[in-house]
Amino acid sequence: MKIVHFSDTHLGFSDLDVLNSNGVNLREGDFYKAFSDIIDAILKIKPDFVLHTGDLFHRASPTNRAITFALEQIDRLNRAKIPLILIAGNHEAPKSKALAPILKIFDSFENVYAAYSQNAEIFEFKDINFYALPHINDEKKLLGELDKIENSLDLNKKRILLMHATVGAYYLMHEFGEWVFPKEREYLFEKFDYVALGHWHGFSGLKKFNNVYYAGSSERTSSNDTRNDKGYVVIDLDKDLKVRHETIKLRKFLKFELDAKNLESEIKQLDLSKIEGAIVEAVLYNLDINLSMEIDNSYIKSHFDRASYVKIKRHLLESKSESYENVEAITLQDYFLEYINTQIEDEKQKKRVIEKARELFSIVETGL
Ligand SMILES: [Mn+2]
Structure with a gap:
């Protein structure tokens, strides 16, 4: 039995004030591309099931573009008759009862099994059950739903648990509403053949267990996330559990550190071979306030003109920047x-x- 697990696709996420050739925010477009690349790969692999462990959308009320994109792409899986098991993450879970859950848009898809209400769902198939615990705002309720799952395990079938949570302090995203899975319930994991986790944005197998994995996100939601290994997980459940992470191609993030005191020679020595279409961060250091005023952003940017976006960061020498701030005060x-x-x-x-x-x-x- 083959399963593909992906997660945290954050459709509708946008960042940086720049558009792509279709007039769509460049980064928003990158997230769509990552998603359709993963759907392409799934259609080639033809797995028995696909799992998505939350934050399909970046917001609880996504834009029309994000919604229509998701419908088109999920429909490709639906038409290929590959069942998709989906849970709501903290990003798309409605923050109030007045808001209808966005994942309801897949209700009419025959092969989509989405858990988005404030309840755990069990999706039963011939040889395998999926225990889907979506993000639930009320933690007490969440633990009650976990009890329900624990009490409904069918030991004659293969069992997969889906959650959107932080397991162990290392995987904290420091986000609103994130759920830290209680340590004293971790014994539950060994009752499953595979525990599919969403929330953490890097692919990661939890060391303490041999069957608990974060698929990671499909793109970078911040320029602090410099990981290049975004993609999806292929799981083989036949005998021993086999887990393989496959990466997709992302837009490059490149960081250049430039000594402001030797700027011209620093720029001459730059390796710009991978600059095409990249997002560039140029950091100027060794900079005092007078020198900083002499260096124009457009001068720096002109050397990176094949990049899609250039962000310039100026690190002022400390003592000078202090006296400068005093002047402003x-x-x-x-x-x-x-x-x-x-x-x-x-x-x-x-x-x-x-x-x-x-x-x-x-x-x-x-x-x-
Ligand atoms: Mn996320």
């Missing part, structure tokens, strides 16, 4: 008077200039 008048104080030595003349400056500032400030 005082009024322009105080700053100017302080300047006069240091520039004019003759006390009489200094007093005269300071009085004149105060007079002029008072005119500006009262608007007379």
